[in-house]
Amino acid sequence: MLDIIFYIFAALTILSAILVPVSRNPVNGAMFMIVSFVSTACLYVLLNAYFLAVLQILVYAGAIIVLFLFIIMLLNVEQVKTLRPSFFSQIAGLLALCILSLGVGSLFLSGSANPSPELAVSAGSGIARNFGYMLFTKYMLPFQVSGFMLLVSMIGVILLSKKINVEVPSRKEQGDA
Amino acid sequence: MSPDYGVFKTFAEANQWLAIWPELAYGTLALLLLMLEVLFPRYKNTLIPRVALTGQAILLVVLAATIRRVASPDAFGELLQFSVTGNIMRVFFAACGLAVCYIGGVYLKRERLPRVEFFHMVMVISAGMMLLVQSTHFIMLFVALETVTISLYLLVSYCRTSVASLEAGFKYLIQGGLSSAILLFGMVLIYGSAGNPLLPGTAGDPLAYSDIRVFFELNAHNYVAVIGALMVVSGVCFKIAAVPFHVWVGDIYQGAPTPVTAFLAVASKASGFIVLLGLVLGPFLPLAYIFKPLLAALAVITILFGNIAGVGQQNVKRIMGMSGIAHAGYLLIGVVAAFSVEMAVSAILFYLFVYMLASFGVFSVMAHVSREDDSIMLLEDYGDLLKDNPFLGSVLVVGLGSLAGIPPLAGFMGKLILFIAAFQAQLYVLLGVAIVGVVISISYYFGWIKAAVFRNPEVEPVHSTLYIPSRTMRVFMGVLTLLTISVGLYQGILSFVF
Numbered sequence: 001m002l003d004i005i006f007y008i009f010a011a012l013t014i015l016s017a018i019l020v021p022v023s024r025n026p027v028n029g030a031m032f033m034i035v036s037f038v039s040t041a042c043l044y045v046l047l048n049a050y051f052l053a054v055l056q057i058l059v060y061a062g063a064i065i066v067l068f069l070f071i072i073m074l075l076n077v078e079q080v081k082t083l084r085p086s087f088f089s090q091i092a093g094l095l096a097l098c099i100l101s102l103g104v105g106s107l108f109l110s111g112s113a114n115p116s117p118e119l120a121v122s123a124g125s126g127i128a129r130n131f132g133y134m135l136f137t138k139y140m141l142p143f144q145v146s147g148f149m150l151l152v153s154m155i156g157v158i159l160l161s162k163k164i165n166v167e168v169p170s171r172k173e174q175g176d177a
Numbered sequence: 178m179s180p181d182y183g184v185f186k187t188f189a190e191a192n193q194w195l196a197i198w199p200e201l202a203y204g205t206l207a208l209l210l211l212m213l214e215v216l217f218p219r220y221k222n223t224l225i226p227r228v229a230l231t232g233q234a235i236l237l238v239v240l241a242a243t244i245r246r247v248a249s250p251d252a253f254g255e256l257l258q259f260s261v262t263g264n265i266m267r268v269f270f271a272a273c274g275l276a277v278c279y280i281g282g283v284y285l286k287r288e289r290l291p292r293v294e295f296f297h298m299v300m301v302i303s304a305g306m307m308l309l310v311q312s313t314h315f316i317m318l319f320v321a322l323e324t325v326t327i328s329l330y331l332l333v334s335y336c337r338t339s340v341a342s343l344e345a346g347f348k349y350l351i352q353g354g355l356s357s358a359i360l361l362f363g364m365v366l367i368y369g370s371a372g373n374p375l376l377p378g379t380a381g382d383p384l385a386y387s388d389i390r391v392f393f394e395l396n397a398h399n400y401v402a403v404i405g406a407l408m409v410v411s412g413v414c415f416k417i418a419a420v421p422f423h424v425w426v427g428d429i430y431q432g433a434p435t436p437v438t439a440f441l442a443v444a445s446k447a448s449g450f451i452v453l454l455g456l457v458l459g460p461f462l463p464l465a466y467i468f469k470p471l472l473a474a475l476a477v478i479t480i481l482f483g484n485i486a487g488v489g490q491q492n493v494k495r496i497m498g499m500s501g502i503a504h505a506g507y508l509l510i511g512v513v514a515a516f517s518v519e520m521a522v523s524a525i526l527f528y529l530f531v532y533m534l535a536s537f538g539v540f541s542v543m544a545h546v547s548r549e550d551d552s553i554m555l556l557e558d559y560g561d562l563l564k565d566n567p568f569l570g571s572v573l574v575v576g577l578g579s580l581a582g583i584p585p586l587a588g589f590m591g592k593l594i595l596f597i598a599a600f601q602a603q604l605y606v607l608l609g610v611a612i613v614g615v616v617i618s619i620s621y622y623f624g625w626i627k628a629a630v631f632r633n634p635e636v637e638p639v640h641s642t643l644y645i646p647s648r649t650m651r652v653f654m655g656v657l658t659l660l661t662i663s664v665g666l667y668q669g670i671l672s673f674v675f
Binding site for chain 1: 192197204207211253254256257291294297298301304305308316317320321323324327328330331334335337400401
């Protein structure tokens with residue numbers, strides 16, 4: 001039973017992920033991305049990683065997609081014109097695909113892939129408390145550093161987008177458009 | 178349920194924060210600047226830049242004075258490893274940050290761009306790079322790397338009134354994002370393989386360098402993990418602009434504001450090299466059978482590409498970019514030599530310091546020779562520089578001479594020591610390629626020197642603006658030049674590297 005559910009959601013994840021770059025309308029693309037994220041969250045639930053599933057829904061399907069949609073609407077993207085890749089890049093893409101599938105195929109058929117048996121579920125891996133404990137002891141420093149990363153990005157966005165001061169000479173304003 | 182206070186004790190004792198006091202000091206100073214700007218907006222252009230520069234200068238002196246004091250190695254568990262090399266690189270990044278802030282202060286004042294935020298970001302980057310080169314854990318490595326890279330995206334597009342700067346920022350964002358993705362995917366592959374309990378030598382923490390090394394010693398031919406290691410190294414090679422990963426260099430060096438280009442060329446590259454050394458000599462050492470020939474091949478194409486592509490360039494920033502690629506190639510020889518010769522690591526450090534001195538000399542001159550848009554400065558704009566302003570001209574000539582490796586200057590000694598290390602490691606082919614590369618490089622360095630010393634009478638004089646350096650700027654450039662000359666004559670000045 002669980003297997004069937006797994007395959008359903010795995011197929012859903014991959015299909016919707018393929019549809020993201022394929023769809024012409026960017027809003028549709030974003031919607032397919034939500035489907036992909038949500039079904040990934042379902043896969044996490046199947047793996048007993050409930051906390052990760054909740055985060056996936058909250059952060060990715062929630063915040064990030066809303067951001068995407070905002071940007072799409074702000075930029076007011078029209079239906080994208082069909083861009084046909086040149087003959088050369090089509091051939092190159094096909095060649096790359098062949099090499100890649102050959103490599104992956106040989107990796108799995110020759111048995112050189114890593115063994116992947118059924119693992120025992122580690123107790124409490126899905127509980128927020130354990131994540132918090134690690135975050136505030138062992139990974140405290142990376143946690144703090146990422147705070148700086150967010151601060152810098154925030155400052156950068158303000159810098160790049162706030163109104164230009166009047167004292168900037170007018171010759172430079174051509175680049176503002 | 179009564180509160181469990183013991184947990185706070187655990188939190189407090191988990192890490193010894195004093196071991197990273199320089200990084201903490203940089204972070205605090207960076208935050209202090211923002212606070213000062215909010216509290217005293219009147220002093221935005223007077224007092225606050227001085228606070229930034231003085232603070233960094235003090236930190237640089239203190240760091241240089243305490244270079245031999247290494248914190249206990251387990252102060253941060255497996256996340257960071259403290260060593261003398263780490264301390265040397267701290268001094269290096271402190272010096273880079275100070276120089277970039279100083280040149281940047283002058284540049285931004287002229288362009289009328291906000292300075293405090295620039296200083297803030299440069300300081301965060303300096304601290305991030307210090308953490309980056311000392312990290313021995315993939316999570317720490319990635320977080321530090323992303324902090325540095327994201328701040329650099331912003332610095333590259335800092336001059337937002339210029340189209341070239343914005344374009345460069347955007348290109349850097351896309352390509353940097355791609356390289357981070359490759360790096361992260363490699364880490365995930367290693368994590369997955371090293372954490373697999375069915376393989377021998379399963380790591381307790383499959384992200385820590387020491388555990389990964391144990392894993393690779395027993396699984397040196399595990400395809401998935403090896404591909405992961407290759408992807409991690411590819412991501413790092415993007416940072417150092419080794420040749421298949423160099424595509425970003427031209428446009429981004431050209432578009433970025435001059436001080437930021439200097440930062441990219443010197444500090445970003447140096448941090449990449451130390452990370453690369455840490456990786457190939459640390460967790461990936463059992464994979465030397467693949468990395469040694471691979472890095473040697475990279476070194477050959479990097480040297481040849483950088484030097485040959487530099488020959489035809491007219492744009493000075495692109496010349497610095499191509500020369501930077503070539504220098505990355507020479508340093509890659511050092512990395513290959515470091516597999517067998519211990520001295521190569523010191524040679525790389527020495528070379529980085531020498532490269533920093535010469536590059537900042539050249540870039541500080543570039544910040545003073547400018548047109549409306551400084552991304553399109555050509556060689557002919559430097560015509561007669563030596564006559565118009567002998568000081569700027571001679572700083573430029575000394576800097577370029579050092580980059581080219583002309584004997585009495587520091588650059589020659591840097592190359593010599595690096596090549597001796599390569600010779601000891603018996604890398605004769607690489608050595609030959611490097612010497613060919615050096616000979617080619619003379620062409621474009623001397624083309625630039627020629628442009629600065631003479632003026633082509635057939636070309637109309639271009640109306641480039643020559644900004645006269647202030648007195649303190651003269652002192653700064655003079656110190657760089659003097660150091661470049663004197664390190665060439667007596668290397669003991671940089672004796673703390675060895």
